[in-house]
Amino acid sequence: MAATCMFASKANAQLKGFSIGPYAEIGAPVGDFKDTHNSGFGGGLNADIKxxxxxxxxxxxxFMYFPGRTYTVTDGQGNQLSTKAESIKALPVRVGLKYKFGFPLLYVKAEGGTATFVGGDAEAYKGTAGIFAPGIGIRLLGLDVEGKYEIWFKEGNSGFFGLKASYHF
Structure with missing residues (x-):
């Protein structure tokens, strides 16, 4: 029994270098993006390698979803027109580096990647956008909570402040 406990703890220590788990996130648009879209939400799978x-x-x-909002635009003759932005549905894929400070719970990270738009009719929401996302977070046991700023580059920029929570196994 003692040998089993000893080998199990060694095997568990070796697996601590890799973790994977689901995440959920919310995003609050900023700049011009907040004029056309409401706060978004999404989820997916996250992995870390030490x-x-x-x-x-x-x-x-x-997957990330930002519902479109109704907003007012002025035409060339000074008339104000009400229009609704198309909702954004995208498949973001990000990779990056993470650095844990001497205090083991706190980390900073920077990620880059792509967001592939799906199901949109508007030209601005077709194809793929580049992503840059710096963030800061806390990881306690398997629970990871991160605050970040994420920007998508495609025919202009769409940025948002995000809160991401994940659980790593």
Whole structure:
């Protein structure tokens, strides 16, 4: 029984270098993006690989949805017209680096990747956008909570502040 406990703890220690789990996130648009879209939400799968000296690699793949909002535009003759923006549905894939400070719970990370738009008719929401997302977070046991700013680059920029929560196994 003692040998089983000893080997189990060694095997568990080896697996601590890799973790994977589901995440949920919300995003609050900023700038011009907030004029045309409401707060969004999404979810997916997140993974971390520990490297050396607090450094690690992180990645995620999921789905993000921002509902369109009704807003007012002025035409060339000074008339105000009401229009509704098309909702955004995208499949973001991100990879990046994560650094844990001397205080083991706190980390910073920077991710990049792509967001592939799905199901949209508007030209601005077809194809793929580039992503850059710096963030700061806390990880306690398997629970990981991160605050971030994410920007999507395609025919202009769409940025949002996000809150992402995940559980790693």
């Amino acid at each position: 490297l050396i000296m607090g450094l690690g690699v992180t990645g995620s793949a999921g």
